[in-house]
Amino acid sequence: TVTIEWSDNLIPIAQHNISPSESQYYYVSADDGCSDPVTDSVLITITTSLELSYLFGDLLCFNEEGASVTVEVTPEDTYDIYWNDELGTSSYEGLAGEIVSILAIEPENGCEIDDLILIPSYSPIAANFTINPNLDCIPFEELPVSFIDISQNAVSGEWSFGNEETEVYDGSSPAVNYTTPGYYDVILVVENEGGCIDSASVQICVNDPSSLFIPDIFSPNNDGANDILFVRGEGIVQLDFSLYNRWGDKVFSTNSAENGWDGNVRGNKSPTGIYFYQLKARVNNGDEIVRSGDITLVR
Incomplete structure (x- = not known):
């Protein structure tokens, strides 16, 4: 033993x-x-716990090259420093807003410490907007055009609407009433809190004014306003106008601009909803107009 x-x-x-x-x-x-x-x-042998501290360079725009960080390891000693798994020095240069891995190893005793850090940047700036009506070519009767701002982290900037009109950006969604048909290049330029710039643009088309007008909404509630749906226009010499419900059933048709739909089908009130129309007409200058679309009935 x-x-x-x-x-x-x-x-x-x-x-x-x-x-x-x-x-x-x-x-x-x-x-x-x-x-x-x-x-x-x-x-x-008990060694002192390793600690990392960082010194960052100047704040830059998100994703901009030249952002820097310097690491300090305590206690003070000689360390092998790895940035993103590559051996380097105590300093690293990359992109602002980049996430970087760091590993510090003391070669004599093998002690190590690792970390993930985010290189600071100004807020990511993104200019963006949508248009309403969102159509390939906007009917003149559906003006004005609304530009709905969905930019990110923008604090200032300028709208340019392609018609020699501009407007200071304030985060709201402007509307523009174009006076002539044509193509317009709309540009939005925005800045964030650090002066970083982004832009977005879209070309819109505005159609010629039509000699016919069909409301996109009517309310047959006997209040004296918009109770009857008419096809309006000057010089209509021939008309074929039909309305359908969402199941494709015809609810109204007429060959005269004097006849309008009161929202009833065979004496019964049609429900609130979206109805679809087809129109074919000829006006007194010889032009033939073919159009289709939807109309909202509201009770």
């Missing part, structure tokens, strides 16, 4: 798991009762 004795009042077993608070030696002796006792020692 072998008798084991440890220093530091450790119990006499062959193996210990210890967590000393500072570096120190541990001694052990073994005695089988026959031969001389055998003594040995082991040094447990």
